[in-house]
Amino acid sequence: MSGNDSFELFNSVKTVRDLLQRKLDGGAGHAQGELEAGLQEIEALWEELRQRADELTAERQRYSEFFEYAPDAYLVTDSHGTVRDANRAAAELLGVPARTLAGKPLATCVHEDGRRDFRAHLVRASAQTDGELSVWRGVLLGPGDGLLPVQFRVRALPVADGGLAPLCWLVRRT
Numbered sequence: 759m760s761g762n763d764s765f766e767l768f769n770s771v772k773t774v775r776d777l778l779q780r781k782l783d784g785g786a787g788h789a790q791g792e793l794e795a796g797l798q799e800i801e802a803l804w805e806e807l808r809q810r811a812d813e814l815t816a817e818r819q820r821y822s823e824f825f826e827y828a829p830d831a832y833l834v835t836d837s838h839g840t841v842r843d844a845n846r847a848a849a850e851l852l853g854v855p856a857r858t859l860a861g862k863p864l865a866t867c868v869h870e871d872g873r874r875d876f877r878a879h880l881v882r883a884s885a886q887t888d889g890e891l892s893v894w895r896g897v898l899l900g901p902g903d904g905l906l907p908v909q910f911r912v913r914a915l916p917v918a919d920g921g922l923a924p925l926c927w928l929v930r931r932t
Contacts, residue, residue: 771804831929837884837914837922839864839877851908851929853901864927869897869905883912883925895932907932 825832831848835841841859849856852867868876876896883892892912900906909932914923 771800774800831927833859833864833927833929835864835925835927837925839880839925842924848929851900851906851931852898867898869899872896879910879912880925884914884923886914887916887923889913889916898929 825843826845828845829847831851832845833841833848834843841862841864844856844859846856849859852859865873865876865880875894879892879894879896886892890913893909895907895909898906898908909930911928911930913926915926917923
């Protein structure tokens with residue numbers, strides 16, 4: 759839940775509370791007490807939800823920092839090998855800005871002589887629904903048309919609905 763979503767939820771709860779309070783101002787004692795107790799419960803639940811959202815935001819920030827500053831090249835792709843996310847080390851390895859990797863097929867970073875083999879390994883890794891690790895060697899195109907011998911370590915993430923699994927990549931120079 760983003761800070762903006764949290765703020766909107768808070769405003770919605772506040773609006774409902776204000777509307778009910780106006781209705782209650784002229785109401786009977788017993789009904790007013792029950793509604794007031796309900797409003798207090800809503801506010802308590804709101805506070806718990808806000809605290810949980812803050813915890814999730816902090817956890818996400820820690821994960822993002824770990825991913826971004828990890829010393830090894832990490833990428834996340836869809837099952838077809840299109841980059842969804844790449845960390846700083848992956849961008850440095852390939853000699854490109856990280857933002858240019860998102861949406862790019864990872865196969866375009868592989869030396870053309872090895873692309874067919876790369877795609878075959880990619881298909882096998884995508885089919886591993888049990889989370890089995892796929893490991894193979896290849897050659898990437900590095901900065902300045904350099905060739906980088908690497909080892910790919912790939913694991914498909916489990917998908918509850920049986921859809922196509924995203925792939926997590928660790929790429930190391932060999």
